[in-house]
Amino acid sequence: MFNEEKNPLARLITLAVCILCFSFNAKSQIPAKKYPSLLWEITGNGLSKPSYLFGTMHVSSKLVFNLPDSFYYGIKQAQVVALENNPELWQEEMDKYNFSNLGDMGFGGMDNVSTNEYLNISDLQFKPFTKKLAWAVSSTPIVLNSLLYRSYGMTSNDFEEDTYLDMYIYQIGKKLQKKITGVEDFKKSMQMTTEASIDMMTEQNKKSRSYSMDEDFSFSKLSEAYRTGNLDWLDTINKVNSRSDAYDEKFLYLRNDIQANSIDCIIKSGTSLFVGVGAAHLPGQRGVIEQLRRKGYTLRPVSWGERSSTEKDRIDNIRIPVNFSMQTAPDNFYTVKTPGKLFASKNRATNIFGLQSQFADMGNGSYYVVTRVQTNAAIMGFSNKQVEQKLDSLLYENVPGKIISKVAVTNNGYRGIDVTNKTRRGDVQRFRIYITPFEVVMFKMSGVGDYITKGTEADIFFNSIALKPLKNNAWSNYTPTVGGFTISLPGEPVQFISKNNTIFGIADSSENVQYAIVRNDINNYGFVGEDTVDLNLLHESFRNSDFITKTVQSQKTFLNGYPIMDAQYQDKTNNTYQCRYIVQGPHYYALIAHYAKPSKKVEGFFNSFKLKPLVMGNEQTYSDSSLSFSVKTTYFPKDQLKDNDLLQTIMNKYKQMAVKLDDKEYDTSRQNIKIWEGVFESKSYHNDTTGENILVTYSTPARYYFDKDSISFKRTVYGDKKMEDSSWIVREKKIDSLPNNVYTRSTIYTSKNSSRTLLTKVFYKNGVTHTLMSESDTLGSHSSFVSHFFVSFAPIYEPDPVAFEPFQKKSKIFFQDYFSPDSVVHKRALRFLQTINLDKDDFSDIKKAIAQLSWKKDKKYMTKKALWLSKIGT
CATH class of the missing domain: 3.40.1000 (Protein Transport Mog1p; Chain A)
Incomplete structure (x- = not known):
């Protein structure tokens, strides 16, 4: 999501998110006393039905899946199933917060649009797309692993279940048609977890770590403590290894309060509940168990019997019905039916290759992905057939696992490939990949085991795909919906919008000519370059494309007052690229035509281009x-x-x-x-x-x-x-x-x-x-x-402005604060002693301040005195 290596803030936020998603758990060789089980029955306090509290571990390791009949019984008896946060809201909540922007906010609060940009040699350079295609076939949005599986790679695959324990509880609840909720708020949890990490870093009285502790209390024993259900041991491990009371206060104890209050609110309404929270939240005087007891409830540990494999297999085989709805691409190029909204990926690391949108069907453990890779193949001289051949050659090495079937398909004039494969884990996946003159569009569905082959979901998904028809209309003037320019084209072009770059592309199949209009947007508020320099750089950038062999001619002139350059190039097949570069303020246009023989239509393409006002909506x-x-x-x-x-x-x-x-x-x-x-x-x-x-x-x-x-x-x-x-x-x-x-x-x-x-x-x-x-x-x-x-x-100005006029001397208010009996105000003033502007009129106050310094009472006595003495000379 953002560069963690270069950005300490990114590391901090990543730590916070990970801790939120992977709560602590702990101990089992020590005899259990107060908290001998992971599962607790809640009764009393007027409840007509028992509810159940369960301590989870947020991982997919098999050791946490030794679940007995009592675990399944508790969920079956409940009307509502809850986790720390409601999984049904995760995708919407995560979509609200673009954490990839954090790395660019900096101390000035800037967003991710630079205002110090320059044209560079790669801005108009068309590059090979083979690596992009390989990425599209082999990649899956990282967020899907976090949402659905939490798998940790090949070394642990054989020791993991198909999902992590929290998600498994949610899936059981959905399959048994229970209402789903959460006992915390996503936003509040994120904020508290971040604050906990910061409080730990700034805490004055950090705990020192003991390296002579009993091995039974090390973090390596967490798994054993959890597997045996010994919450006393787990609680002890957490306390022994805690480095910060401030961190524990916000991350653990205050969240315990929120969880206990939410549980109380749900069950006292008469609703029976099965709730799973991180096991570390349960034990201790400030744990959820004791808080519920203080509210008047009776909590009884439920015996932890043998693993119920039969019940697990029965529930695993239940399919949750899903309702499909039509999703439309932002540019209307495709429509497709999915069981939920497609969320655009915010991962910058992958977005440099292409754009991905995904939906996780968390109840069934399946997902749907649409990936779009901009190839610009037509303008680079590649036919759709050649792109298809390149794609086909990449499938064996880049499709996960083994390819089961591969079938040619078409959709509204576009050729494509339908691929079904089975991963090493045994999950069946299916791709449908379409090739267009300027991009490759891939639709993918994956599920646990043979989920996509045993139901109708895959057929509904893939059969609903509809691409905007490929056709050439009669030549007519085209203007983007927001205006900006008008130009004569053989139909409506496809449009690609990325950061600071927009491409309109279309191919005229009747004459085998490819056209493109490229607009680069450069924002720089500290520098304005000369027009001739910018035009030359656009020319050099395009000429550096791999398919260009030489420049035939170039000439600078003006078009309706705007500086332009006309240029021609020859490619490796001796065909011609004709270009026109135009500078319009921060916008740099390139008109491109690729042909074997010149024609009046090509000439009309260039002559018809006119810059127009941009069209916007209502104010x-x-x-x-x-x-x-x-x-x-x-x-x-x-x-x-x-x-x-x-x-x-x-x-x-x-x-x-x-x-x-x-x-x-x-x-x-x-x-x-x-x-x-x-x-x-x-x-x-x-x-x-x-x-x-x-x-x-x-x-x-x-x-x-x-x-x-x-x-x-x-x-x-x-x-x-x-x-x-x-x-x-x-x-x-x-x-x-x-x-x-x-x-x-x-x-x-x-x-x-x-x-x-x-x-x-x-x-x-x-x-x-x-x-x-x-x-x-x-x-x-x-x-x-x-x-x-x-x-x-x-x-918008505050009624009582806090700002101070910078052109008025501040020494009077400074000394009022410095000599204030309020120690907090005094310390605040002292922070600014080095930067305050003082002069000869302030000598008496400076003298008074020096006289008040005390070797015994003032920390950094010599430093403070030296600073005051330096002010005398100002």
Whole structure:
């Protein structure tokens, strides 16, 4: 999901997620006293039916599947089956939070759209697609293993069941038609687990690890403790190995409270319950067992008999009926029926090869995947037949296990291959792969054992696939739904949208000519390149494609005021590539035609291209609480509307951890950091479809920040220090004073020999600054998304602003805080002693501060005194 090796935050979040999913468990050689079983009957307190509490271990190892009749009896008797979190909600919940963005948020809160990009030699270079095809056939989205199996590779395959114990409990509940729920909230659990890890890292009184402990209390004994159902031993192992009371408090005990309260709420309503939570949550005075007893319930350990293999086999053979619904690709290229919503993969490591969407049928242990690999084969000179041959040659090495059957298929004019295989674990899988001129689309279904061959689900899935028909219409003008350009094409092209790149492709089978329109979007708010340099780089990039042998000709000119380059190349088969490169602000277009013989239709393709205004939707009002603004605009990125406050909370906790490591008593709430240290945060609001981007920054100064430069205020409000550079040309500047002492400055910058422009707008009030940046061109061709955003942008100021005017001296308020009888306020002021600006007028207060220093009472006495003495000379 993100690069764990390079990103300490990523490692932290990964640790948190893993701990949440794999709770501790523990002990068995020591005689059990209070907690001799994994399964507990709950009665009393007015209950008419018993309920059951079970301690799970979140793994697929066979050692946790020694399940007796009493385990199955408890589930059968219950009306509701619960786990820590409701598995039926996992896919929706996980889709809300794009953890892959955490690595790019940084301390400034940036999202994953860079605003410091440059054209490079690979932007227009077409590369071989064989590795992409191999990946498509062999890969499965990583999230499916986490959701369904939790298998740990070949060394453990022979010692694992088909799923992990929690999922097995859920599957039994579904097969026995029980209602499913959770005793925790996904979002809250994630937050608490992250906070627990941070609290452990910042705890003052960490426990020291003993290396002379009894081997019976080592973590290596956890499995044995669990297998024998000895929760006393398990609890002891956890306590002996605990390194942090702060971690245990949030990860274990506070979650115990939540679980016990949820169980109480369910069963006191008269509903009988079977609930499985991590075994570590059960024992101890603060464990779930004792908490339920204190609520008035009677909990009795249920004897743990022999494994009931007959009952397990009977339940395993039950199929859960599923209801299929039609799913449509975002670009409408395919429709297919699946038992649930297809969720787009957020794994960046795999998305560089292609796009995957998946649905996990967790009740049956099966999954459905659609993978799309952009090959651009037609524009590279490959026929569909040649791509099919390449694909066929890859199947033996890349299809898991043994291929059982391979059949040729077609769908609305597209050729394909239907493959059925059996993995080494004995699971039957089925693929259906279709080849189009510009991409390969693969539909895959997999299940446990022979699940897909014994039911109708596979037939419903594969028979429902419908691809948009392959056909050439009469030549006509084509305009994308969002506008941007119009061009004459022999039909409607396929469209591929990826980060900063969009390709429209179509093949004219009547004349064997392939066409493509490629748009690259480059966002850079600190640099504007010369048009001729950019055109040359586009030319060099395409020429570096493997199939190009030489450049025939190239020429720069203008088209309706826009700089362009026309070029021709020869490929390895002596066919011709004709290209036109166009620079339109942050958008770089390449028109490409590949043919054996020139024709009037090819000429018409190039001559018909015209840049058009972008078309957006209706204007709506949106707000962003983190950057404190509202805006009326025709487009707002969907990701910005998602419930991603959990990610921001995690990010803030990470920042707070960095501060806590330096000062254990420092209040690390976001509001306190905002008051004392100031903030600088930014986000990019990016429209993938149009390629437009708006950068919004929000900043407040630190409590004691003082800028002594007498003209800084004028520069902030009326100018821009960053832009005081001879390479920038100010095309337009407008300064306004708004009500309530709000100042604004709108500026359009450009540079010599460039048609690109940089649009900026600054809002300033009492030290709070909002800045907007976007790019356009000298002809002003940005969409209503940009124009409405800039015009309607309205900062939201707090009624009692916490920011302090940076152009007013702060020594008075600093010394008020420093000499405060409140030790917390004093320490906060002391943190900023090194950076506070003081002068000769503050000498008496400096002298007083030095006099109050005490060798006995003040830690780092010499350091503090040296700092105060250094202030005398300022």
